[in-house]
Amino acid sequence: MTRGFIYSIAAATLALSAPAMAGTVAPGDVVFADMSVATSMTGETGDPANGRKVFADRKKGNCLACHANTDLKNELFHGDVGPSLDGAGSRWSPEQLRAIVANSKQVFGDQTVMPGFYSLVVGKDIAKEFEGKTILSAQEVEDVVAYLTTLTD
């Protein structure tokens, strides 16, 4: 009984998130101030469990290409192009993490090698299949940010 109740709430939430899409901020309209993005870009809170998946997925965040993360130690081979993300949720506020993931150049400067995951400012000759698309959707960024906040010291 209780379980069914929870599931139906989950379903209702899912149904609600569709109209909320309309409230999603476009990549070019995200407001960066003080190395932060103050509010959710979709109006929804992030789902850390999905964020963990997006983080590890080679076709999505592929964050392990460049970052080690002890929480995902079951995944072999963590890169070291960027710093380990252990404790990232203690070092940065959620608003800062949102800015870093959405467009790291706004936080670290143009020289950073970290891609902007919700930005249309990209390199030369973008492949046709990716034209006009961001690497992650706004909600996926929110989910990853929610996950990063769980990586505390």
Added chain:
Amino acid sequence: MLSLKSAALAGVILSGLSSFALAGGPVDEELVIDGETQITTRTKAAEGVPFEEVTSGWLYRTEETRALEADSFQNPGMLYVERGEEIWNTVDGEAGKSCASCHGDGQEFLKGVGAAYPKWNAKAGKPFNIELQINQCREDNMQAKPYKFDSADQKALTTYIKNQSLGMPMHVDLAQGDMQSWWDRGKETYYTRMGQLNLSCSNCHEENNGNYIRADHLSQGNVNGFPTYRLKQADMVSLHNRFRGCIRDTRAEFPAAFSDELMALEVYVTWRGTGLGIETPSVRQ
């Protein structure tokens, strides 16, 4: 072999060390093929190259992969060298000639030739790599069809030709023709951010040389081993195929093989590795 390695790695990870990457940087080892031919895998960088020392990709590979290259009986790329020698001596085309009909013994004629490519080709008014030179000889001198990009025979003959310069220092002559302006153009491409991931060659091979991107130990991206035998593909991989792969990984459209853009890149990247010994056929992961 592989399972042992991953078991060792898993051990590192399970032991809870904060870094899951293996130690960075090239190994401190010498490459001597069959205990005979010493290959220069590190050397002082040419003036203007943004490294103290240029290093071969061989130094960044695992012990097993390095060992395969050091033993020509085990190196699967040597089969392509043999096949290339066969092609050299086989008549093809309307003129009824083989490469050997004009150039004679390949080992003699080709010694050192591959180490000095790309070269300015006055007739074409652009730099030529070995693949383009082969096609020119096939069309003009043999009345044979040019090879299609990455056809098996193109890769084998190129591998054979480069292998005749094994251990000789790679160098390009920028004083020939208009080479300098192609170098300029190649340099510009090298530092240009590309694709949805917004990365340049330099972001990976210069700034992060020695670091790991996932399981891949980032070398300086030198070209002295091409065509290279890749274990992952179980096949020879040409240089322009590699360039296109690296560009594709940034999620950018990749230029055609032998296009002006990639020829310019080849001139520039070859220059960066000046002095490294030719390793063809190198073995890579």
